[in-house]
Amino acid sequence: MSEPATAPAVVVHDDGDEPVLRIDGRAIGDRIYRWMIAGFALCIPLLVGLVAIEIAVAGWPTLRKFGVGFLTSSTWDPVTGDFGAAPAIYGTLVSSAIALLIATPLAIGVSVFLSELAPARLRRPMAFLVDLLAAIPSVVYGLWGIFVLLPVLRSPVMPFLRDTLGLGATPFFTGPAYGPSMLAAGIILAIMVLPFIASVSREVLMAVPRAQREAALALGATRWEVIRIAVLPYARSGIIGGIILGLGRALGETMAVTMVIGNRHEISASLFAPGYTMASLIANEFSEASSDAHLSALMAVGFTLFVITIVVNAIARWLVWQVSRGASGRVV
Amino acid sequence: MNGRALLALALGAMAACGGDKREPSSTSGSATSAARAGSGTDLTGAGATFPYPIYSKWFADYAAQTGVKINYQSIGSGGGIRQLSEGTVDFGASDAPMSDAELAQAKGPVLHFPTVIGAVVITYNLPGITQPLKLTGDVVAEIYQGRITKWNDSRIAALNPGLTLPASDVLVVHRSDGSGTTYIFSDYLSSVSPGWAKAPGKGKELAWPVGIGAKGNEGVSGQVKQTPGAIGYVELAYAKQNNLPTAALKNVAGEFVTPSIASATKAAAGAAEKLPANTDYRISIVNAPGAGAYPIASFTWLLVYQQQRDAVKGEKLKRFLHWYLTEGEKSAATLDYAPLPDNMVTRLQARADSVRVSA
Numbered sequence: 001m002s003e004p005a006t007a008p009a010v011v012v013h014d015d016g017d018e019p020v021l022r023i024d025g026r027a028i029g030d031r032i033y034r035w036m037i038a039g040f041a042l043c044i045p046l047l048v049g050l051v052a053i054e055i056a057v058a059g060w061p062t063l064r065k066f067g068v069g070f071l072t073s074s075t076w077d078p079v080t081g082d083f084g085a086a087p088a089i090y091g092t093l094v095s096s097a098i099a100l101l102i103a104t105p106l107a108i109g110v111s112v113f114l115s116e117l118a119p120a121r122l123r124r125p126m127a128f129l130v131d132l133l134a135a136i137p138s139v140v141y142g143l144w145g146i147f148v149l150l151p152v153l154r155s156p157v158m159p160f161l162r163d164t165l166g167l168g169a170t171p172f173f174t175g176p177a178y179g180p181s182m183l184a185a186g187i188i189l190a191i192m193v194l195p196f197i198a199s200v201s202r203e204v205l206m207a208v209p210r211a212q213r214e215a216a217l218a219l220g221a222t223r224w225e226v227i228r229i230a231v232l233p234y235a236r237s238g239i240i241g242g243i244i245l246g247l248g249r250a251l252g253e254t255m256a257v258t259m260v261i262g263n264r265h266e267i268s269a270s271l272f273a274p275g276y277t278m279a280s281l282i283a284n285e286f287s288e289a290s291s292d293a294h295l296s297a298l299m300a301v302g303f304t305l306f307v308i309t310i311v312v313n314a315i316a317r318w319l320v321w322q323v324s325r326g327a328s329g330r331v332v
Numbered sequence: 333m334n335g336r337a338l339l340a341l342a343l344g345a346m347a348a349c350g351g352d353k354r355e356p357s358s359t360s361g362s363a364t365s366a367a368r369a370g371s372g373t374d375l376t377g378a379g380a381t382f383p384y385p386i387y388s389k390w391f392a393d394y395a396a397q398t399g400v401k402i403n404y405q406s407i408g409s410g411g412g413i414r415q416l417s418e419g420t421v422d423f424g425a426s427d428a429p430m431s432d433a434e435l436a437q438a439k440g441p442v443l444h445f446p447t448v449i450g451a452v453v454i455t456y457n458l459p460g461i462t463q464p465l466k467l468t469g470d471v472v473a474e475i476y477q478g479r480i481t482k483w484n485d486s487r488i489a490a491l492n493p494g495l496t497l498p499a500s501d502v503l504v505v506h507r508s509d510g511s512g513t514t515y516i517f518s519d520y521l522s523s524v525s526p527g528w529a530k531a532p533g534k535g536k537e538l539a540w541p542v543g544i545g546a547k548g549n550e551g552v553s554g555q556v557k558q559t560p561g562a563i564g565y566v567e568l569a570y571a572k573q574n575n576l577p578t579a580a581l582k583n584v585a586g587e588f589v590t591p592s593i594a595s596a597t598k599a600a601a602g603a604a605e606k607l608p609a610n611t612d613y614r615i616s617i618v619n620a621p622g623a624g625a626y627p628i629a630s631f632t633w634l635l636v637y638q639q640q641r642d643a644v645k646g647e648k649l650k651r652f653l654h655w656y657l658t659e660g661e662k663s664a665a666t667l668d669y670a671p672l673p674d675n676m677v678t679r680l681q682a683r684a685d686s687v688r689v690s691a
Binding site: 075076077078079080082146147150151154176178179180258259262263264265274280283284285286287288289290294 | 381407408409410411413414434501503508509510511512531532533534535536537538539540543544545546547551554555558559
């Protein structure tokens with residue numbers, strides 16, 4: 001890319017045979033095409049900007065009325081018109097964090113297996129199955145959550161974590177095991193983001209040059225060492241990109257989370273306690289919200305979610321940039 | 333010249349984007365409904381989801397009998413009221429009557445037409461208990477405020493002398509999504525418990541003192557079915573179709589009444605007898621008087637402007653109002669909705685006549 005751009009194939013003809021078709025050495029068709037594509041591309045930032053402005057304007061009455069209290073208060077009372085989104089913000093961040101904690105190691109394991117270890121005839125069908133997970137509608141995950149995941153969590157998983165493993169001594173695994181909980185939301189999200197991270201990671205790992213692996217092997221590395229020293233570091237920034245994609249999905253996921261999180265406006269350290277997320281709050285209340293104050297509060301939640309998504313993504317991008325700048329781990 | 337054409341193209345593309353961004357908002361429905369109205373639809377309405385099954389049956393039957401097509405979008409009561417106020421639909425529908433503030437925002441006087449009666453039942457999961465649990469409104473309010481936390485609480489036991497109640501915790505389950513069912517339930521609790529009326533009060537969404545929120549009737553019943561010791565509330569129709577255990581509630585007359593279509597209609601009949609002649613039908617029938625009346629019942633309403641601006645549509649709407657009051661009510665019970673009591677139907681027909689279609 002650093003080379004000077006090569007001259008276009010079409011040059012100005014001085015003989016005046018076809019002067020109409022050329023301007024500044026380029027065909028008009030090229031210019032039209034260029035402007036058209038630029039217009040389409042500009043649509044995206046324009047769209048994002050308009051959405052942000054529209055939500056901000058609609059949510060402004062609430063943000064002005066409650067100020068910072070909107071972000072810190074735990075009261076959400078549509079009857080009296082008192083709104084605070086702290087539990088929903090907390091729930092969004094915590095459930096996404098749990099999801100990534102569970103999904104990332106699993107997804108990397110899956111992608112390493114598929115790209116490095118799996119027998120060739122297994123790769124395709126297994127990769128297909130992983131991708132299939134991404135195609136399941138979220139409401140189906142939600143129903144599966146209600147009828148399969150929650151009963152399993154209620155017994156034996158939650159009592160096992162709390163009593164048998166003795167994690168009940170920490171504040172994170174206390175309280176009654178009803179099922180709907182932050183933990184359930186995190187697990188559902190983990191399953192939903194897993195295919196995104198696994199798919200991207202697998203593609204990235206497949207793109208690691210053969211020479212990398214061969215160089216490591218030539219140095220006498222075992223298979224495990226090849227993956228650890230030569231392959232994973234090379235693919236690091238791509239894998240983190242996949243994790244960011246998964247994070248974006250987790251932050252915005254609505255239906256499945258709503259069905260298993262318990263929908264309670266409360267911040268609790270225990271993962272067994274019910275919680276709320278911003279996306280589920282909007283999904284739950286938007287259709288029946290009739291007062292202006294209530295609608296505005298939901299829009300303010302939407303705006304907060306918008307801002308948080310951008311901030312979290314910016315941090316993640318910065319991480320990728322930090323990591324790829326180092327670009328260590330290249331054997332050749 | 334090309335520059336201009338490109339500019340126009342780009343603007344067109346932007347306009348397309350701009351159109352997309354409004355898609356999730358409720359107002360977009362008006363544009364699509366207006367478009368549909370142009371192609372073979374005679375009337376459009378929007379609103380409540382709870383009566384949607386019976387409304388779609390009515391509109392289908394009505395179209396088959398008269399050829400008049402009615403397009404109904406079940407976008408929720410709040411959306412129905414908003415669209416009616418903006419004048420983008422010919423009629424609205426709501427599970428809760430419009431408030432005075434909402435009426436003031438409308439483009440003229442709005443008439444409330446009760447269509448069918450919905451009842452809300454208390455369902456529970458108590459293994460080994462087969463006969464219906466007996467509860468009073470007071471006890472239900474105490475449970476939902478977190479003041480009764482054990483099933484063998486003396487206040488529950490006193491109502492159920494024959495039953496051995498477990499010593500387990502009560503898990504309260506409520507709706508998480510905004511819902512007419514929650515409105516009816518909280519309206520009832522507000523009417524029987526002064527403490528509840530103060531906070532959390534009544535509404536389609538509440539600041540619940542305790543419990544777990546589940547989405548939809550299916551979410552609540554799923555949670556209750558799976559958790560021994562859970563209690564929840566769902567629509568009568570949903571409970572009937574899924575054979576859920578339901579509690580008998582004490583009514584004003586002092587009887588314990590099990591929820592049914594008949595006992596819900598009785599609640600409306602009891603309330604209708606006491607209606608003043610000039611009622612606007614924005615009435616609550618929870619805790620209704622009368623023998624056999626089930627206490628957690630409510631109308632659901634069609635919302636119609638008294639002064640119709642379009643003479644043709646107004647006349648069609650008026651005819652439909654008469655049709656549902658006579659023909660439609662007959663099929664309500666087939667879909668597990670309670671029909672209006674006879675003493676209300678004649679009065680509502682007179683009210684349908686009061687809709688004006690002339691300028």
